[in-house]
Amino acid sequence: MSSPSQTAPNQDTRDTAQEGDQENNFSGSDHGRADGDAAAKAPQASSSKRKKKSKVAKVLNTLRGNEVPQTLVDHVVEEVAAEQGANAPAIDAETVRQALEKMKVMDVLKGKAGVAVREKKSMGEHKFWMTQPVPQPGEEAPIEDGYIEPTKAIEDVRQEPYPLPKDFEWCVLDINDPKQIKEVYDLLSLNYVEDDEAAFRFQYSAEFLEWALKPPGYCKEWHIGVRVSSNKKLVAFISGVPTTLRVRGNEINYLCVHKKLRSKRLAPVLIKEVTRQVNLSGVAQAIYTAGVVIPTPVSTCRYYHRSLNIPKLIDVKFTYVPRNMTLARMIRIFKTDAAPSLPGLREIEERHVGEVADLFARYMQRFDMVPIMTVDEIQHQFISGRGDMDQPSNNYRRPKQVTWTYIVEDPETHRVTDFFSFYSLPSTIINHPKHNLLEAAYLFYYASDVAFVPGGDLDGKLKKRLVQLIGDALIIANQAKFDVFNSLTLMDNVCFLEDLKFGAGDGLLNFYLYNWRTAPLAGVKGINDGEPGKGVGVVML
Secondary structure, three states: OOOOOOOOOOOOOEOOOOOOOOOOOOOOOOOOEEOOOOOOOOOOEEOOOOOOOOHHHHHHHHHHOOOOOHHHHHHHHHHHHHHHOOOOOOOOHHHHHHHHHOOOOHHHOHHHHHHHHHHHHHHHHOHHHHOOOOOOOOOOOOOOOEOOOOOOOHHHOOOOOOOOOOOEEEEEOOOOOHHHHHHHHHHHHHHOOEOOOOOEEEOOOHHHHHHHHOOOOOOHHHEEEEEEOOOOOEEEEEEEEOOEEEOOOEEEEEEEEOHHHHHHOHHHHHHHHHHHHHHOOOOOOEEEEEOOOOOOOOEEEEEEEEEOOHHHHHHOOOOOOOOOOOHHHHHHHOOOOOOOOOOOEEEOOHHHHHHHHHHHHHHHOOOOEEEEOOHHHHHHHHHOOOOOOOOOOOOOOOOOOOEEEEEEEOOOOOOEEEEEEEEEOOEEEOOOOOOOEEOEEEEEEEEEHHHHOOOOOOOOHHHHHHHHHHHHHHHHHHHOOOOEEEEEOOOOOHHHHOOOOOEEEEEEEEEEEEOOEOOOOOOOOOEOOEOOOOOEOOOOO
């Protein structure tokens, strides 16, 4: 039996296509609107991107009428209280009732029968994916990893672009052209992922797009757009960037179709066209993510959120003050220290890149699906997004800064022992009289050499170190004026989320493989002997 960490043959890139349902509702990340019930651990969050009523809710209404049974409410109150412990504020029944009626806490239903019904039907609706070389519903886990279809010879790959609906034409976007990157920015800012109530929408900055779309060896031909033939307006965009993954292939990001054109069914043709372009480079495998269920997830991770700016989050209805809580107490609970505490903590510099690359490579061997980065790629990921270096850093933030990477340098040996990183991905706050931007930080990669200490994983040394390390990341994010800090249940994140007052969201991110079979990987839940999160070491932008 092949190990899950076996490298896919002849693959040096990965694709991430974020594709939504048949009507092209796209979802790849969670805006993290919080329900605010568990302030001591951070509020729960919601990431459903569709406004239509959940099919699970319809099942419940059919079985129970329009009112959630009091017995179910009481059960949830008891379960939440038991899980959070005596120090957490009490959760009131009315809050639970409202959450259940909105179906934002579906996993309280034993057996999750409603969810299974919904996912099964959703898979059946995805006719496009049923024709693709992806694991199909009902297939058993493979005995060995391997491709589904053999890699095509370049001459056998379709040479002509796929046809578009009338009045549209293909284009290749030049990300080095400020005018064209502004077009991509405008398209994504006005049309990309929103939350249920259309209150928040991701706002990708030009600096973020340049950082995300131009790693070493990027392919211009993988930045594909669709324009209106008559006026050349950009109405759709999909992109791919090269990297090397242990196990899998290449990444595609930012699949986006203009709202008014989603009925034109552009998503499948966008995916097919960028796949064609990638195939022309000799690559046949892919990894992609979606917030919805399509055939067939190899792993699923849950979003967690750590509130920082409580007054603002409440003002914009990202969260609220629970009934048995005061605003002042909530602010105290989430307050961070004024400055980081780890000795030797400092911002990464060029001279640290080699050591960080080595530490990263060793640390990531502990997970099943991970990126393999060259020194140049490490420099790009952790150095290139530091912003305008000619300007002074004000409260841990520079103009145009996208990424924050800090290392811990041993005061005596000057050896890099730890590092952490996070990136900025704000959301537009729609139609709010006071605030127009939600500043969100997302945990990126980190590593600590405590993982290599004998017994470090088993006796809690690594957990203690990560609580300190990511705790300092939260302090820096707070000082840099971020409103919320987001994370997923991947890598070693699960061990420190509760200690650092992250709250579990109900948003799930599903990981998929294109043209590759492997056994399921541990994400939000452990699998066999694998601990939660340990199957996934890939952070998707």
